[in-house]
Amino acid sequence: MKLNTNENKNENKKSGYVGGIILHTAAGYGFLSAGIVIAVVGAVVLALLPPLILGDIVDMLTTGKNLPLHMVILYFAMLALTGIMESARERLLTVFGQKITHAVRSRLMEKLIKLPADELNHQEPGNLVSRFVGDVDTVENLFTSGIISMFADACKIISILVVIWVKNMGLAMVLLLLLPVLFLFTRYVQKNMLASQLENRKAVGRASGHVPETLHNIRTIHCLMKERYMEEKYDGYIGQSYRAMEKTNFYDAIYSPVILILNAVVVAVVMLLSASGNTSVLTFFGMSAGTAVAVINYISEIFSPVESLGMEIQTIQSALAGIKRINEFLALPEKKETERAYSAGTDRKNNLPVVELKDVTFGYDEHVVLDNVSFAVNKGEQATLSGRTGAGKSTIFKLLLGLYEPQGGSVLINGIPSVSIRNGERRHLFGYVEQSFHMVPGTVKDQITLFDESISDDEVRAAAALTGLDETIMKLENGYDTMCTPELFSQGQWQLLSIARAAAAEPELLLLDEITANLDAETEKTVLQALKRVSKDRTVLSISHRTMAETGRIIPIQSNK
């Protein structure tokens, strides 16, 4: 996508929002946008012509004139052209809608990268997905079945009214009075339908969530003999959706009959008035048989755009809600761009401690967690941060990883502020083992490499072997290429895999965050020893609540309360 280039960054902030993205895309695909305008206008204008020609034909027939063949051909040609224009419009709109959604999603992903770690933690994954997928789809609908078709429908209504005005002024006035009422009725029905649809969707969501839940909890269900209870619950959810649907069905079934009866009434009134014989009425309603045919044609044509107009308003409303949510996401504060990204390889200063905290003060919101903390860990040293829960041990790790910036003092890795370390170098600098393993979708190998192709298969095996997992993995059906499922490994083995992930890129520094939570002391010691054995200059910094896991030097962290 062209949108990702640097020029985008220099534009003012507003252009980063959905509106800006749309304009930018529309401008970027000039021919496409022009094509859409031509197709939309063309379809509207062309659709007006066939009834006019038909009217002429009928009039010629009533006066007993012979039909010239070209009139017949012209009638059909206009019908065909309208169809072709509509087809082109749909085609171009589809392409355009997709361009827009692509651009919006790219932009959202860029934004995700720029979010500060705090914000990332606050975002619920399910919510983010509905922003990226659901909300963006509503933006697409805005184009494919919202604004543009609304414009087309409005044009259609107006142009039909104009033609009728010319042909039969009285009818035009009747319609002008009738259309707003009709429109309000349409909106009323649609609003009620939407409300019960939402209700239905909620119930459907509950019912469909019930199935995976059943699968997941099947052991408990069988164990407690709750099959019948679960069935009844499921039926209850379906019942809820059923009742909501019944309401939708009512409105759905009532709408079209009402419209068509109205249609018939209007035709009847016009016919009656033009047959009245009263001269003052006839100045408004008088018409020839040909005009009558054309007018009947138009009347049925003016009702369908009113109906679609209502739907389009609904689409636009939900799209606006979607856009609002997207814009809120795009407006979230971004993490500070550091002026210059350091390379820990080339900018490093020798003989400095690998990790150094100097008078670090840090807190979340008002609450100060770290107050003037200083310590240093030298190359090859093994150290453990020790302190009570809430003393800020994990926070120190987050500072070291560059997820947060200290409010006072400095956090240095090889003498470089941790937030300034270049992204691509992070992996070779530190390996981080979290408290629990985060599985990524993919094979066992992907778990270790995190899709980094620069890590060779040998390195992957070496890392796994370090943790003693190699043998287990080789026994799997496809070895390292086995697709991962949560059931593949035991809890302890997942933790070992997490260590393999951290060690795969041969980092200088290993950060182990309470990995004892899921490992027994025995396994933990084996792992730490294995890590230590392989690399003499590897520095290891770990967090533990438990004394038994502490190895090497202990750095006490005082909680600030």
Next chain:
Amino acid sequence: MKKKENFNAGNFKADRIGSYFKAEWGVLAAVTISGLIYNLGLLAGPWFEGLMTGCLVDILGGRKGFYDMLTLVLAYVIATGIVQASRYIKRFYVRRFANNVNRRMKQVLYGSLVRKSRQEINEEGVGNVMTKAILDVDDCAEGMRKFTTEVFDTGVALLAYMGMLLWYDWRLAIISLLFPPVSYVAAEKMKVVVQRTGVAYKKQSGVLSDATLDRASNAITYRVFGCEEERREDYENKLSAYEKAAVKANIWNTMMTPLYRVISMVGVIFIIYFGGKNVLGDGWKLWDIAAFTTFLSCFTKLSVKSSKAAKLFNAVHKAQVSWKRIKPLMKSESTEADREADNGTRINRVGELEVDNLGFGYPNVPDNEKIFEGISFKAEKGQIIGVTGPVACGKSTLGKTFLCEYPYDGSIRVDGRELAQLDAKDRAGLVGYLGHDTELFADTIRNNILLGDNSDVDVLLREVCFDGEVADMENGADTMVGTGGVRLSGGQAQRLALARTICHKKPIMVLDDPFSALDKNTEKQVYDNLRSRSGETIVFLISHRLYMFPNMDKVIWLEKGRAEIGTHAELMSRVPEYARLYNDQKGGSADEA
């Protein structure tokens, strides 16, 4: 569940599509009558419009008067009213029919799903198959609805229109009717492309959702490992693939419909030309202007309808495919099984448990490797037995062995009866299990504990030391816990699951690490409550935290597939690894908050 009894009582066969139609005969009768009135009545519209135009010509020519028109107009409005009222009835009941079918099919499917064993669900992929089948039900019921609707709307209406056309001028009718089938054949040919691109689109959209979810849930991991830029590029590629697939799929869907209409409208050229001749008196038939307009508008309506015929066949085809997939799964076995279960008397007591030379290995492991072997011990009611050992030593597997999900070696006898030989219901009445996974439901705290039974929730909450926190929640015990209990902390979820297990007490209870997220004091309190309540039960407590082990009646130490069994004191002196682990934790406990 009155409805349900109903359809099981009759000779309803869940795997016969006809049964569903038969069960809904009342609704379908309403649909049939109103459908016939509506569709035959549709002819009234064009017919009246023709007459009115003709009448207008006559009035303008002075041959007819105002009152002729008035009668005509009134008849027109009344006829339209009746026709549209029938339409309303038809639409409403067709949808009700679809709803009923949908609900029935889902009941049947879910009933058999919830009775499938865990192995069938997880390993043989039955879970996935059934989940898809439940989705298929929507397609299937929708297809049945469309089929029922279109039998009238397309079938009857097309025939009626054709009859009318043929009656007015059969030669002209035949010529003009040549074209709608052409458009239909074209649509049929395109269907393959539409389906292929549609499948590709669905697949890409799944890929994109998965990628988004992964990116969102593992955001911190990717950031920490510096993979964000690379992941972004990967996402960008997925976006491009999605865009391509989406454009391809939607273009065929949206672009072709207007073109099909154009093809089927070719007939109007002939109608106007030859119809014009008819009016002028030098054609095949003698027409007035009314006949001309009626014929033309009939044809227009017919061609619009026939462009929808393609949709009808698509829906029916889709329904057939869905039905074929779900048919083998449709067996309404549920109620009989339950009834039987309710009648039989079940064992619900245990005196003595005897485990002899117990061994276990998963069936599909190469070389028939065992996770543990040769475990023998006895236990009697009122005892709490601790199970521990290094990571992946098989302690969780030992606990699960009591569920008999897979065959085991040796024997587990409950008062002399072999556990594996009891039927599933008996076993479920005997063995309670709480695993690592708390398996909570997206419901209130109360419902999660009771699961439809009656008991005092407050007492149960107190017993697991969860009463205080629950009281502080906004709705107390009626607070929703979220999917899988996401709104609770790990320790809260564990205690809730424990309360549920205690509520549905079984003579043998296997608790796999129920205290891992609790602090030491709470752990002790919950343990003491458990102890005072377990007079009639045998409890297995699997854990890697050993604080409570001195209080247990027996300890099983598992290592490298072998078990050492004895009291805490015996193991302390006999197994050095056990002693070291225990002492390590004891020392560490001072440090814990």
